[in-house]
Amino acid sequence: MHPPLSLIWFFLTAGISIGLFNFTYFMEFLTLFGKDTALPKHMVLISNVISLVLIGLGAIGASFHLGHKLRAWKAIKRFHTSWLSREAVFSGAYGFTLLIFALLRFFDHTGFWYHFFGIITFILGWLSAFSTAMIYASNRFVLEWNTSISVLYYLNMYLMFGSSAFLALTYFYRKEFVGTYIFLTFLFLALGLAFRLAFNIRQFYIKRPTINEALNLPHNRPIRVLDTGTTTDNYCTEEFYYKKGKELLPSILPLAYILTFIVPLFFVLYIWITGRVDYNFIKFTFLFIVVGSALERWCFFVEGNHVQNLFYGLYPEEGYTLRKGYMERKKTRISYR
Amino acid sequence: MPQYALVIDLNTCVGCHACATNCKEWNTQASFGPLSDFDPYGKNPKGVWYNRIMTYEMGEFPNTQVFHLPKSCLHCQDAPCVPVCPTGASYKREQDGIVLVNYDDCIGCKLCSWSCPYGCREFDEADKVMKKCTLCIDRIYDESLPPEHRKPACVLTCPAKARFFGDIEDPNSEAYKMIKERNGFVLFPDMGTNPANHYLPRTETKVHVDEHLLEAENPLFLEVVRRHYKGG
Numbered sequence: 311m312h313p314p315l316s317l318i319w320f321f322l323t324a325g326i327s328i329g330l331f332n333f334t335y336f337m338e339f340l341t342l343f344g345k346d347t348a349l350p351k352h353m354v355l356i357s358n359v360i361s362l363v364l365i366g367l368g369a370i371g372a373s374f375h376l377g378h379k380l381r382a383w384k385a386i387k388r389f390h391t392s393w394l395s396r397e398a399v400f401s402g403a404y405g406f407t408l409l410i411f412a413l414l415r416f417f418d419h420t421g422f423w424y425h426f427f428g429i430i431t432f433i434l435g436w437l438s439a440f441s442t443a444m445i446y447a448s449n450r451f452v453l454e455w456n457t458s459i460s461v462l463y464y465l466n467m468y469l470m471f472g473s474s475a476f477l478a479l480t481y482f483y484r485k486e487f488v489g490t491y492i493f494l495t496f497l498f499l500a501l502g503l504a505f506r507l508a509f510n511i512r513q514f515y516i517k518r519p520t521i522n523e524a525l526n527l528p529h530n531r532p533i534r535v536l537d538t539g540t541t542t543d544n545y546c547t548e549e550f551y552y553k554k555g556k557e558l559l560p561s562i563l564p565l566a567y568i569l570t571f572i573v574p575l576f577f578v579l580y581i582w583i584t585g586r587v588d589y590n591f592i593k594f595t596f597l598f599i600v601v602g603s604a605l606e607r608w609c610f611f612v613e614g615n616h617v618q619n620l621f622y623g624l625y626p627e628e629g630y631t632l633r634k635g636y637m638e639r640k641k642t643r644i645s646y647r
Numbered sequence: 648m649p650q651y652a653l654v655i656d657l658n659t660c661v662g663c664h665a666c667a668t669n670c671k672e673w674n675t676q677a678s679f680g681p682l683s684d685f686d687p688y689g690k691n692p693k694g695v696w697y698n699r700i701m702t703y704e705m706g707e708f709p710n711t712q713v714f715h716l717p718k719s720c721l722h723c724q725d726a727p728c729v730p731v732c733p734t735g736a737s738y739k740r741e742q743d744g745i746v747l748v749n750y751d752d753c754i755g756c757k758l759c760s761w762s763c764p765y766g767c768r769e770f771d772e773a774d775k776v777m778k779k780c781t782l783c784i785d786r787i788y789d790e791s792l793p794p795e796h797r798k799p800a801c802v803l804t805c806p807a808k809a810r811f812f813g814d815i816e817d818p819n820s821e822a823y824k825m826i827k828e829r830n831g832f833v834l835f836p837d838m839g840t841n842p843a844n845h846y847l848p849r850t851e852t853k854v855h856v857d858e859h860l861l862e863a864e865n866p867l868f869l870e871v872v873r874r875h876y877k878g879g
Contacts, residue, residue: 311761375756375757376754376755376756377753377754377755377756377770377774377775377776378753378754378755378775378776379754381734381752381753381754382754384733384734384735384736384752384754385733385734385754385756386733387733387734387735387752388730388732388733388734388735391730391731392730392731392732392733392758393731394731394733394756394758395733395734398733445758449761449762450727450838451727451761451762451763451764451838452761519835519837521703523835523837524834524835525703525716525834526832526833526834526835526836526846527705531705531706532705532706532707533703533704533705534703534704534705535701535702535703536702536703536704536713537701537702538699538701538702539664539667539699539700539701539702540696540699541692542691542692542693543691543693544693544696544699544769545695545760545769545770546760546766546769549757549760549770550766616761616764616766617764617835617838618763618764618765618766619766621701621716621718621765621766622701622766
C-alpha cells in the first residue's frame with residue numbers, strides 16, 4: 311500500500327495528544343482516591359495546550375488526505391457502519407471536551423465538572439484511537455493488517471508516546487514521578503517491540519490467496535499475467551503497490567526498529583540501572599520514539615499487500631504447482647519486491 | 648430483489664478493448680463524467696477507466712491458453728465498499744442492485760477502494776472523487792432511447808457479442824439463463840462479496856484434423872496432431 315504522509319502525521323500528532331492527556335488526567339484522577347498525585351496547574355495547562363495543538367494540527371494534516379476537505383463534516387453520516395466516520399466523530403469530540411477540561415483547570419474549577427470532562431475526554435480519546443486502529447485492522451483485503459495485533463500495537467504506541475512525553479514534562483514539575491514513568495516507558499516500549507515482532511513474524515504464516523483463487527480457476531493450472539490493459543501505471547497499481555517503498559523496505563524496517571525501540575530502550579534502561587536522571591536522555595527517548603514511529607508507520611503501509619494486486623501479478627507469490635501428478639502447494643515466499 | 652449485472656463470455660472475448668473504449672467515450676460525456684485523463688499524448692498517459700481488460704496465460708508451455716478478462720465494478724450483492732464509506736456517498740440501490748457513488752457527498756478519502764478486493768474503483772485526481780462503473784444507469788433508464796439501446800455502452804459495442812446485460816435474479820432474463828446454462832462463475836468467491844457480474848467459463852479449444860491432412864510431408868500438421876491426440 312502507498313503510505314499517505316497525512317495519515318502518518320495524524321498518527322503521530324493524535325498519538326502524542328491522546329497519550330499525553332491519558333497520563334496527565336490519570337494522575338489527576340488518582341487524587342479522587344486520596345492519592346498525592348495532583349499535578350501543578352501550570353503542568354496540566356501546558357500538557358493540555360500541547361494536546362490541543364497537536365490534535366488540531368493532526369486534524370488539519372489528515373484533511374490533506376481528503377479530496378474535498380470542506381466536505382469532511384459529512385463524515386459523521388455513517389457512524390453506525392464506518393470506522394472512519396467513528397474516528398472523525400470521536401477525535402472531534404475529544405478535541406472539544408479537552409478544550410473544556412483545559413478551561414476548567416485554567417479557571418480553577420477542579421470539582422465535579424473538572425473530573426466529569428476529564429473522564430469523558432479520556433474515554434473519547436481512547437475510542438478515537440481504537441476507531442483509527444480498526445480502520446486498518448478491519449480491512450480483510452490487506453491480510454497483513456487484518457489482525458488484532460494491529461489494534462493492540464496501535465494502542466500501545468499511544469501509550470509509548472504518552473508515557474515518554476509525560477516523563478519529559480514531569481521531570482520539571484514533579485520529579486518524584488520520574489521513576490514510575492521510567493518504568494512505564496520501559497514497559498510500553500518492551501510491549502511495543504513484542505507486538506511489532508509478532509506483527510512481522512505473523513506475515514510469514516498468513517495463508518495468502520492465489521491468482522487462481524482470484525480468477526476462480528482450477529488450482530492445477532499455472533497462470534501468468536500477460537497484459538494489464540495499460541501501458542503505464544494506474545490508480546490501482548500506484549495506490550496498492552508502492553514499488554519504490556518495496557525496494558526501500560528492507561533498509562527502512564530495521565532502521566525503524568532501531569529508532570523506535572532499541573535506542574529508547576537503551577536510554578531508559580541506562581537511567582533505570584545507573585539511577586542518573588539526565589534530562590537529555592529523557593528528551594532523546596521521546597524524540598527517537600517519535601521519529602522511529604514515523605518510519606514504522608511508513609513500513610506498516612508498505613508491508614500491506616492488497617489482494618487486488620493479484621490481478622496485476624504484484625502479490626507475494628504463493629500458489630500450486632503440478633509435481634509428479636499431484637498438486638503441491640508452494641511455500642509462501644515473502645518478497646519485499 | 649432485482650440485481651442488474653453483466654455476464655461476460657470468456658470464450659468469445661477477443662480482448663479488443665472496444666468495451667473499455669466505448670465505456671470511456673460514453674461516460675466521459677455523460678452524467679457521470681468526465682473520466683479525467685492526464686498527459687494523454689505524452690510519455691506516461693494516465694486516466695480514469697471504469698473498465699479494464701487483463702490478459703492472462705493459463706497452463707504450461709506448450710499447452711497454454713490465453714484469455715482476456717474485462718473487469719469493471721462487479722456490483723457485489725454484499726458490497727464491502729458501501730459500509731466503510733464515512734459519508735454514505737457509496738450506496739447500493741434497492742430497486743436494481745447497482746452500486747453508485749454520489750459525487751456531491753464523496754470526500755475522496757479512498758477508503759472504499761481499499762475495501763474493494765477487485766480494484767474496480769479509481770480516484771479521479773481532477774474531480775477529487777472516487778469513480779466506478781455505473782452500469783450506464785443513464786442509458787438503461789433513458790426512455791428517449793429505443794429499447795434495444797437501453798443497455799450499457801460496453802454491451803452495445805462488443806463486436807464479439809461476449810457481453811450480456813440483465814437482471815440475474817429474473818429467470819426470464821438472458822443473463823440469468825446464460826449463467827444457469829453455461830455455469831457462470833464469479834471472481835474471488837472466497838472474499839464473501841457475492842459479486843453480481845458473472846463470467847462464462849472458457850472451454851478448451853479442440854482442433855479437429857481431417858484424415859487427409861495427416862501426411863508425412865506436412866510437419867506443421869503432424870505437430871498439431873501429436874499435441875492434441877497425445878496419449879489418446
